[in-house]
């Protein structure tokens with residue numbers, strides 16, 4: 001099967017973080033009662049005005065375009081994409097079909113230690129349709145569907161990649177990088193679970209060594225980056241098996257079924273014809289180079305630069321720096337903790353080890369954790385001073401993660417303090433030596449591993465609170481006499 005290679009392009013829809021919609025003053029707030037954030041403009045009622053373009057949308061789209069290394073169009077406009085669907089009351093979607101606001105950009109991904117540049121064809125502004133809820137879950141099983149127009153007219157940018165991705169893993173890496181860039185830039189919440197980032201994948205295969213594109217299918221309904229990767233991997237294999245069996249791949253839309261782990265045919269899409277035409281004059285967007293530069297100046301340090309800085313200035317390994325800068329929240333937690341406790345590698349170990357472990361285990365987003373930079377820095381100080389052991393530290397961290405108490409509070413409540421005081425330990429060690437003459441004899445006869453048992457006895461006597469390093473040193477001293 002390795003005679004074939006996969007050709008994958010992604011279309012990513014990102015809701016822009018504005019207070020109001022693209023052409024009207026309706027709120028864009030997520031999670032409100034259905035159909036409470038609508039007006040004549042975004043419902044497209046007959047005779048309603050076309051509305052006024054939200055300038056903030058243009059600013060955020062330009063910002064995203066620049067962060068993605070795109071050329072920005074100084075003279076662009078909107079077009080009508082005509083089609084009928086219940087979530088689109090006007091019968092057409094306002095989009096930028098003929099001239100996108102941003103084009104010819106790129107971003108760099110890293111997969112298996114290999115860097116690869118993925119070109120971005122275009123990023124254009126468009127309005128979101130409404131949202132259908134199918135009673136009974138799926139569109140095929142439902143007896144009826146409900147429509148919510150709160151989302152209708154919300155501003156989006158659609159970011160289209162060149163078909164340069166070759167695997168599900170590359171697609172996931174592309175999405176992670178894209179998400180991080182948009183998050184750093186502040187143009188979107190990029191929350192896949194709330195629908196502010198949605199992704200469709202175009203997948204085809206072709207014999208290795210050829211350049212012509214095969215017939216592609218478009219995969220929809222993927223609710224996480226992991227799902228995108230799995231859906232693409234499944235679809236590549238499905239197409240390869242079909243071709244192997246002498247079948248023809250048909251151009252169609254396929255939905256990802258998360259539970260079954262398969263893609264299923266949704267609708268045939270041999271010849272989509274949206275009958276696009278230019279929207280009237282009033283929607284032209286004229287930008288000056290000066291204004292574009294002003295917007296560009298507001299772009300903060302982006303993930304790639306931040307990763308380099310963590311390597312060069314703080315000596316973090318590339319890998320650590322890559323993981324930490326993959327999310328703005330992690331990167332900020334790192335920087336803010338570092339300002340309080342200048343030990344970069346230890347901080348990175350705790351973030352990558354304990355924090356990510358707990359987030360993964362509980363399937364939580366970093367925004368839901370109660371870990372703060374101040375809390376993490378205090379915890380690392382307690383461990384460094386020897387007030388608590390590293391092992392106790394992990395226990396404390398878990399409580400901080402869930403309840404948000406300070407490490408000092410948790411240590412006090414749980415009675416977790418570590419005994420490092422030699423005077424306090426000396427008496428217990430003396431008792432352990434007196435009560436275990438055989439082990440002492442073994443140790444003095446050269447069986448150095450016998451000390452492990454004795455350390456264990458001291459730990460037991462102190463209910464695990466003795467500092468094992470101090471115990472070890474004291475035991476050696478006393479037994480060498």
Ligand SMILES: [Zn+2]
Nearest residue numbers: 024026039042
């Ligand atoms: Zn409205």
